[in-house]
Amino acid sequence: MQRPLAASLLVILTVALSACSGAAEPPPKDTRAPTAPTGVTATAGSATTVHVMWSAATDDRAVTGYVVYREGRQVKELPATTLMTDIVGLAPAARHAFTVRAHDAAGNISPPSATVAATTLPADAEDRTPPTAPRALRVTADGSRAATLTWTPSRDDTRVTAYDVYQADTRVHTAPGAATTARVTGLRPGTAYAFTVRARDAAENSSPDSPRVELTTASAPGAPPNTAPENLTATATKGEITLNWTPPDTGGPVTHHELHLDGRFTTTIVWGTTPPPGRATYAFPVQDPPGTRYTVTLRARLPDGTWGDFSAPRVVVVR
Structure with missing residues (x-):
């Protein structure tokens, strides 16, 4: 007996809809909690x-x-x-x-x-004298993703209660006041870092920065050599910031550099002719009020057209 045409179409449509609904099943619900910190x-x-x-x-x-x-x-x-x-x-x-x-x-x-x-420490509202700056700061790599810093203790008229570790102008770690070492984790392989340490007392008085130390973490296995500009300096005069650096050795002329302020792209520095030999210099105007702080980094465009590694950061204060 021949099946009616309408019934045959209904069977085909039902099979097709079943196949489509199976392909569109939602992903399983996430019910697994993270591990405890x-x-x-x-x-x-x-x-x-x-x-x-x-x-x-x-x-x-x-x-x-x-x-x-x-x-x-x-x-x-x-x-x-x-x-x-x-x-x-x-x-x-x-x-x-x-x-x-x-x-x-x-x-x-x-x-x-x-x-x-x-x-918490006892209150001492009358203490307005900050500790001295930590001295003899040193940094050593601990693999490609961590670093250990050591320093000579600061002095204070009461006592030092904490040491704050800064990467450029950002605090990344705090150690107890009795410590003279800190381990900083979460670094990236093949990256340049600059660290300073400040001492702090119970009244929240902070010392001046320690001398700056720099570290370039080891590259990941198989990664190309580091291509960061080196020996970057940043100085401020009234209404202007001047940068000096050594371009990376890339096997060819470096005609472009990217300038980043506070981690954000600001401008591309382009040499109109052959790049200058040795150290490069670039000055740019600033209209921010005195006391404004910037963290400056540079990276170079490589001969293959890609951008290289970032320089170690520098903090500069507008005058």
Whole structure:
């Protein structure tokens, strides 16, 4: 017996729709929480602040942020790229307990980290004298993604309570006041870095910067040689900033450099003729008020048309 045409079409349409619906099944729901952050530390930096740090958590997809708790109450929410924070506005000479939890994009939140405690320092409102700058700062590579800094202790009329490590003009680590060493992690292979250290006392007085030290981390296996401009200097006069540097040895003339201020592209420096031999110089006007700080980096365009590695950063203050 012959099947009616309408019935045959209905069967074909049903099969086709079933196949389409199978191909469009949504991905499985993310129900797995990240691991708990590890390596949590809490250090009192003053009478009213505690510095909390931790190591990154892991997730089957990606950690998207961290939440810091004090005595079980949420006090900070931070992006996944941030592994340290200052908890401020605390009572002097008081003990506080902290935990950290990680979360992912689906809202899954990790178990709490181990609890760490710190006691804020006694208040000393009359202390207005900053510590002396740390001296003899040195840096050594610890693989291609970490570095260890050491320094000679600062002096203070009361006592040093913390040392803050800066990469260019950004604080990346805080060590206790009794420490003379710090390990900085999260660096990138084959990258130039510049570090300084400042001492701090209980009244939040910060010392001048220590002498600057520089480090270029080891390149990743198989990576090409570092192509960063070297020996960059940045000086400010009224209304102008002048840069001097040595272009990288690329096997050919370097005709273009990119200038970045505070990590943002600003301009391309182009030599109209043959690039000058030896050190290069470039000056540009600034209209910002005196005291404005810039972090300056450069990178060169290589003969193959790609951009090379960034120079070590320099901090310059507008006059």
